[in-house]
Amino acid sequence: MALKVEPKSNLDFILRNLLAGGVAGMCAKTTVAPLDRIKILLQAQSLQYKHHGVFGGLMAIVKHESFIALYKGNGAQMVRIFPYAASQFTSFEIYKKYLSGLSIPMIQHGDKFIAGAGAGLTSVTLTYPLDTIRARLAFQITGEHRYTGIAHAASSMFKSEGGIRALYRGFVPTMVGMVPYAGFSFYCFESLKYLCMKYFPTSLCRKCDRNTGGLVLSVPGKLVCGGLAGAVAQSVSYPLDVTRRRMQLAAMDPATKHFGIGMFSTLAHIYRENGVIKGLYRGMSVNYIRAIPMVATSFSTYELMKQLLNLDTGMKVS
DSSP states (O other): OOOOOOOOSHHHHHHHHHHHHHHHHHHHHHHTHHHHHHHHHHHTTOTTTTTSOHHHHHHHHHHHTOSGGGGTTHHHHHHHHHHHHHHHHHHHHHHHHHHHTOOOHHHHHTHHHHHHHHHHHHHHHHHHHHHHHHHHHHHOOTTOOSOSSHHHHHHHHHHHTTTHHHHTTTHHHHHHHHHHHHHHHHHHHHHHHHHHHHHOTTTSEEEOTTSSSOEEEOHHHHHHHHHHHHHHHHHHHHHHHHHHHHHHTGGGSGGGGGGGSOHHHHHHHHHHHHTIIIIITTTHHHHHHHHHHHHHHHHHHHHHHHHHTTOOOOBOOO
């Protein structure tokens, strides 16, 4: 049942969006946590798992570690993902609202992409150290732990790897990759949402419960739009995601310390040593398997939360 209290101020609107976005992010990341971990292990060429495929790697984790090990690093992920998703979705709504009021044709045409890219950059800047810590925890193998938890990982990295720079290692490729990833994610979702309402109003949409005469996506519609948006966005930005992971995890193995030097240097090393398919797009199969349901769950949960919190009045399509 939707809450009956309407947002009465900008602060109320922001707080409701933060809650909706945070819940959406937590649901999405928990859904694909095992696939997230095997993706990290494959991307960074873990000695124990690099010869496995996606499903073979998942079974190997359960066999050699435990079933719970599939969720290793997910605690740090939850600490990170709530503020990350909350700030991203809320920033998108704010930027979209601001850009829609501008009368510049070029901006109006690409306002969803610009708003999405800006939202991605905002959320990454605010939460990046937690992503680095989460990657370190997920990369650890049972019996070979270097860190005991979030606080220990953060303090150890800060003390032994150069202070705050260690927590932001890989930040540049992340920011570069976030522009197409977040931009295309939001742009594709919003565009597909509009097309569904225009051409499939009965099969993928329903009337808004608030009697505004507008349409909202049904659950299948949310999943279809979110999944397709995730597939497009991941295809464009994946090599920079690999670069980010290699930089974040460089200090975990003496043989890979050279990957922490810089973005272009790391990209060149990955290409020279492993090529495109086995290097820059290493783990892409698992990324599709995880990204499509993750983004679908994220957008679907966010849209549902917006309806529950009376943030979505429905859209009228002419």
